[in-house]
Amino acid sequence: MTFSLLRFSQASLCLLFFTSIIGCEDAKIQKVKAPTPHVVVETVSQSSIKPQMEFIGRTEATEDVSIRAQVEGTLLKRHFTGGDDVNKGELLFEIDPRPYVTIVEQQKASLIHAKSAFKIAKNRWERGTKLSKTGAISEMDIDELTAQMNQTQADVAINQAALDTAELNLSYTRILAPISGRISRSQVSIGDLVTANNLELATLVQLDPVWVNFQIAEKQLTNARQSFADGAQTIQTDDLTVTIQLSEQLDYDQPGKIDFIDNRVDQSTGTLAIRAVFPNPNKLLLPGQYTNLTIGLPDAESVILISQASVQEEQQGRFVLVVNEHNKVEKRMVKLGARYDVRWEVTEGVKVGEKIIIDGLQKVRVGIEVETTESTDKPFSASVETK
Structure with a gap:
């Protein structure tokens, strides 16, 4: 009986000892305080930007010209190297002019012949007009002389127009630069037969x-x-x-x-x-x-810009976490405007002077107290891109 009582007393003492230890440990655990989270904040300020x-x-190119031949012929000369800068009126290509020279000479001869015929018809009409006053010739003869003079005069005009066309075609055998600019490489070689308005000889820009x-x-x-x-x-x-x-x-x-x-x-x-x-x-x-x-725009504007890293999004919209004057975290819904580089313009939700969290967001929740460090990034002031 004495032995059993002794064993019970020892067991009771051990139980009391361990209970005391556990109680002390619980007291210690209850007294331990969680460390205050540390976050990086930036102070909201006005920024000068040029939208x-x-x-x-x-x-x-403001002018892009396709150089083409306006008459047919054999290409005799090329007066440029591809990539050259050329001036307006500068000679670029020469087409064999001999067929067109021949046509010009023929038209000149035809014009001389037409002018001679007109001169004879005019002289006859003038003499007939004088004789008609004396009754030496009839009115019908005068009509014939007048018609002949008018016809030869028209022949002169027709031959003059043909000569002008022939001379124009002859001038087209010398292809000139229509504008000043840089010319491409030639698409044709010396000796090639070029046709009118068909093959592009080169481009000029x-x-x-x-x-x-x-x-x-x-x-x-x-x-x-x-x-x-x-x-x-x-x-x-x-x-x-x-x-x-x-x-x-x-x-x-x-x-x-x-x-x-x-x-x-x-x-x-x-x-x-x-x-x-x-x-x-x-x-x-x-x-x-x-x-x-x-x-x-030439003039700068003053807007509130916040770091893009501070902006979070949920179903209700975008928000930021603000550290108030008591160093406690608040949630603010914000309305954003244009995006400037890596920053957002804020039109509603935060004010100048308030502190928003830009780093350490994953360590905090609304309502808790935090320790803050001001961001060392330079204030934003630049010409930047709108969204």
């Missing part, structure tokens, strides 16, 4: 100035009107700055201007055709090039 829109454009064609989608057009319009203010094409980029590292230093906007949206593509013209004195732009074209 812009970017497009892919393609260059086009005017490189200064140069057009850049691009299209704007209906949605972009609507957004552009909203972005560029300021109340009742009307934006003229001359107010827009138009620039192009030759590559990612090279901007074209000559600004352009819009000189054509189509009068309807293409139903098949849903786009509106627009064209800009650029000076090209150094011939850096060539027809057919693809370029990045940017259109923007």
Whole structure:
């Protein structure tokens, strides 16, 4: 009995000991506080921007001429090398002129003959007119003399027109540059027989100035009107700055201007055709090039921009997480405007001076307290792209 009582006492002591340990551990666990999450925030501020829109454009020559022969003949000479810059009126090709010289000489002889016949008929008419006053010849004879004179006079006009045509055809044997520009390589060789208005001999393009064609989608057009319009203010094409980029590292230093906007949206593509013209004195732009074209307003605007990384989306719309004055997280639904580079314009939802979380979003939830560090990114102020 004494032994059993002793064993019971030892068991009770052990149970009491372990219970005390567990109780102490529970007390310690209850006293441990979770660490405060750390997030990076940015302070909402006004940014100065110049609204812009970017497009892919393609260059086009303001004049693109197909050089063709206007008369048939054998090609005798070529007076250029492909890729040369030529001036208006410069000789490009020569076609064998001998057949056309012969025709000119024939027409000259025919004209001389017609003029001689007219002179004789006119002299007869003048003499007949004098004799008719004395009654020496009849009225019928006068009518015949008048008709003969008129007919020979018409023959002179016909032969003169034929001579003009022959001389014109002769001039076509010398093919001149109709404009100043850069010429392509020749499509014909010396000795080839060329026919009138059939074979393209070469092409000639005017490189200064140069057009850049691009299209704007209906949605972009609507957004552009909203972005560029300021109340009742009307934006003229001359107010827009138009620039192009030759590559990612090279901007074209000559600004352009819009000189054509189509009068309807293409139903098949849903786009509106627009064209800009650029000076090209150094011939850096060539027809057919693809370029990045940017259109923007000359005056900067002040808007609220926030980091794209801070914006989240759910079924109700887009929202951001704001850290209030008590360092607690709040959820704000926002209304966004245009996108500028990697930032969004905010039209509703946040105010200047408020702090929004841009990094550490996965570590927080609404209502908890957080520790914050201000972002070191530089304030945004640039000419940027609208959505």
